Amino acid sequence: xxxxxxxxxxxxxxxxxxxxxxxxxxxxxxxxxxxxxxxxxxxxxxxxxxxxxxxxxxxxxxxxxxxxxxxxxxxxxxxxxxxxxxxxxxxxxxxxxxxxxxxxxxxxxxxxxxxxxxxxxxxxxxxxxxxxxxxxxxxxxxxxxxxxxxxxxxxxxxxxxxxxxxxxxxxxxxxxxxxxxxxxxxxxxxxxxxxxxxxxxxxxxxxxxxxxxxxxxxxxxxxxxxxxxxxxxxxxxxxxxxxxx
Amino acid sequence: xxxxxxxxxxxxxxxxxxxxxxxxxxxxxxxxxxxxxxxxxxxxxxxxxxxxxxxxxxxxxxxxxxxxxxxxxxxxxxxxxxxxxxxxxxxxxxxxxxxxxxxxxxxxxxxxxxxxxxxxxxxxxxxxxxxxxxxxxxxxxxxxxxxxxxxxxxxxxxxxxxxxxxxxxxxxxxxxxxxxxxxxxxxxxxxxxxxxxxxxxxxxxxxxxxxxxxxxxxxxxxxxxxxxxxxxxxxxxxxxxxxxx
Numbered sequence: 218x219x220x221x222x223x224x225x226x227x228x229x230x231x232x233x234x235x236x237x238x239x240x241x242x243x244x245x246x247x248x249x250x251x252x253x254x255x256x257x258x259x260x261x262x263x264x265x266x267x268x269x270x271x272x273x274x275x276x277x278x279x280x281x282x283x284x285x286x287x288x289x290x291x292x293x294x295x296x297x298x299x300x301x302x303x304x305x306x307x308x309x310x311x312x313x314x315x316x317x318x319x320x321x322x323x324x325x326x327x328x329x330x331x332x333x334x335x336x337x338x339x340x341x342x343x344x345x346x347x348x349x350x351x352x353x354x355x356x357x358x359x360x361x362x363x364x365x366x367x368x369x370x371x372x373x374x375x376x377x378x379x380x381x382x383x384x385x386x387x388x389x390x391x392x393x394x395x396x397x398x399x400x401x402x403x404x405x406x407x408x409x410x411x412x413x414x415x416x417x418x419x420x421x422x423x424x425x426x427x428x429x430x431x432x433x434x435x436x437x438x439x440x441x442x443x444x445x446x447x448x449x450x451x452x453x454x455x456x457x458x459x460x461x462x
Numbered sequence: 463x464x465x466x467x468x469x470x471x472x473x474x475x476x477x478x479x480x481x482x483x484x485x486x487x488x489x490x491x492x493x494x495x496x497x498x499x500x501x502x503x504x505x506x507x508x509x510x511x512x513x514x515x516x517x518x519x520x521x522x523x524x525x526x527x528x529x530x531x532x533x534x535x536x537x538x539x540x541x542x543x544x545x546x547x548x549x550x551x552x553x554x555x556x557x558x559x560x561x562x563x564x565x566x567x568x569x570x571x572x573x574x575x576x577x578x579x580x581x582x583x584x585x586x587x588x589x590x591x592x593x594x595x596x597x598x599x600x601x602x603x604x605x606x607x608x609x610x611x612x613x614x615x616x617x618x619x620x621x622x623x624x625x626x627x628x629x630x631x632x633x634x635x636x637x638x639x640x641x642x643x644x645x646x647x648x649x650x651x652x653x654x655x656x657x658x659x660x661x662x663x664x665x666x667x668x669x670x671x672x673x674x675x676x677x678x679x680x681x682x683x684x685x686x687x688x689x690x691x692x693x694x695x696x697x698x699x700x701x702x703x704x705x706x707x
Contacts, residue, residue, distance in 0.1 A: 327572065331692045340685030361692070368687040440585030440705050442613040447576045447606070450698035453691065457699045460685050 221267075222282040229281070232267070232301055233289055238352045244303045245354035249296045255364030262303040269297035291356035314343040314370075317389070317413040318456065321377055321423055322349035323448060329353065330361025331449040332416065337365035339456040345413075348375035381430045389413055393423045393431035394455060396445060400434035403455050414459065416452045466512075467527040474526070477512070477546055478534055483597050489548045490599035494541045500609030507548040514542035536601035559588040559615075562634070562658040563701065566622055566668055567594035568693060574598065575606025576694040577661065582610035584701040590658075593620035626675045634658055638668045638676035639700060641690060645679035648700050659704065661697045 221229060234240040244264050247256060250272070256263070268278040269286050275298070286295045318336040323329050329351040333344050346353055353362075353371055374380045381391055390409035394416055415431065417423030428434065437451055446454075466474060479485040489509050492501060495517070501508070513523040514531050520543070531540050563581040568574050574596040578589050591598055598607070598616055619625045626636055635654035639661055660676065662668030673679065682696055691699075 331695060334688055335691060335695050336686070338684040338686045338688035338691050363688065363690075365688055437702065438705075439583040441581070441583045443579055443583035443608065443610055446580060446583050446698065447694070449692070450576060450580050450695055453695035454698050454702045457682065460683075 220280045224288045244301050248299050255367045259367035264301040266300040271297045315411050316341045317343045319345045319415045320350050321347045322418040326351040326357035328449045330358040332452045333362045334365045335453045337368050339460050343370045345372045347377040391431045392433045395434050400436045403435045465525040469533045489546050493544050500612045504612035509546040511545040516542045560656050561586045562588045564590045564660045565595050566592045567663040571596040571602035573694045575603040577697045578607045579610045580698045582613050584705050588615045590617045592622040636676045637678045640679050645681045648680045
């Protein structure tokens with residue numbers, strides 16, 4: 218079996234570019250056995266799979282040296298498996314879903330990934346990530362999502378306000394979270410049949426336009442002294458309060 | 463006003479060592495205006511305060527050059543204020559508290575910091591971090607805690623099992639979280655008067671000994687497809703289900 222042992226190899230150099238958003242037009246990289254297995258189960262299409270000796274048994278894999286794997290990896294201790302996965306060719310529409318999480322301008326990749334993972338656990342059926350948020354195919358987002366993007370559809374949407382209008386026209390209730398105690402205590406929410414939960418930016422919260430557009434504004438009552446919660450923790454608390462019994 | 467402009471200055475070199483746990487015997491570093499203000503409000507004792515020109519008005523501050531600030535900072539974009547804070551000289555006892563969060567071998571600094579911040583928001587009155595967990599005075603933990611350690615006492619405890627026995631002897635109910643659906647649905651928990659909530663390691667969960675010692679094992683029902691939640695999100699969901707009404 219041939220082995221790629223040079224970092225200057227064109228396939229390696231081209232693959233590494235996929236860590237930059239501008240090169241991710243048709244595919245992205247995933248790393249590690251767990252995500253690879255999730256991708257296989259989801260029927261994802263692989264463009265190429267780079268492995269070290271340890272994973273040489275994987276079908277269609279291309280063997281690379283440890284040094285090339287370290288070069289190609291986004292982590293400090295590479296597991297020895299990096300796959301290039303094609304973007305799904307068609308998507309459902311966000312409008313057809315019942316229970317959607319919307320991330321409005323959430324910037325930290327770890328927060329974006331964790332919230333999508335939580336939405337998957339809570340039984341939401343889709344996620345929309347609006348412009349200004351971390352790119353969902355960035356390595357850190359993929360690591361923290363732990364394969365959730367293979368379980369539920371994720372949309373990227375530049376025009377948040379236009380999306381909200383479309384969702385409202387489809388009888389979807391928009392619930393936006395705020396820090397304001399003048400809004401509804403999340404524990405008093407009666408779960409609508411079709412709804413979207415909007416989580417805002419780490420520092421600034423939801424946009425002021427969103428505050429006007431949303432059907433319901435809700436907040437988490439905090440009996441303690443901290444002024445706010447991490448957005449991913451807040452999202453988890455509200456999402457699980459809106460799960461089925 | 464004198465200015466320190468050399469990274470070789472002994473005070474600077476000694477201060478920088480405080481990022482390493484072995485040197486944090488009597489003090490630790492905090493960075494940025496927000497944490498400094500929290501420390502002032504909490505009546506913390508400062509050993510020294512390094513600032514750039516921007517914060518030269520701060521009482522007792524030592525002026526340093528931008529270059530020295532960058533050297534001393536743990537962040538990529540230093541705000542220009544780093545203070546050395548003395549450890550509090552005496553602590554309450556964990557046994558005197560009513561509502562305690564225990565982090566058992568939680569390794570990721572971001573998770574440890576976020577959970578302490580959430581405990582502060584949820585109105586818990588103390589946190590115990592057991593051996594094997596990330597050190598609470600590590601820079602990343604301090605950043606994610608956002609000053610919570612100035613609001614509630616935090617104990618470091620090497621012998622988790624001995625602690626649990628002491629807490630039980632004080633009529634504290636130990637609630638440990640698991641992934642097992644054979645345990646209690648967290649929504650069915652009746653909040654005990656005095657309790658400690660135990661969150662386990664990111665990968666391995668709580669120790670098998672803890673499973674035997676705990677009075678109640680509880681889990682979060684996940685209607686979706688993800689196999690688990692991020693531990694800080696899970697802690698947030700359970701802590702807020704145990705807050706006062």
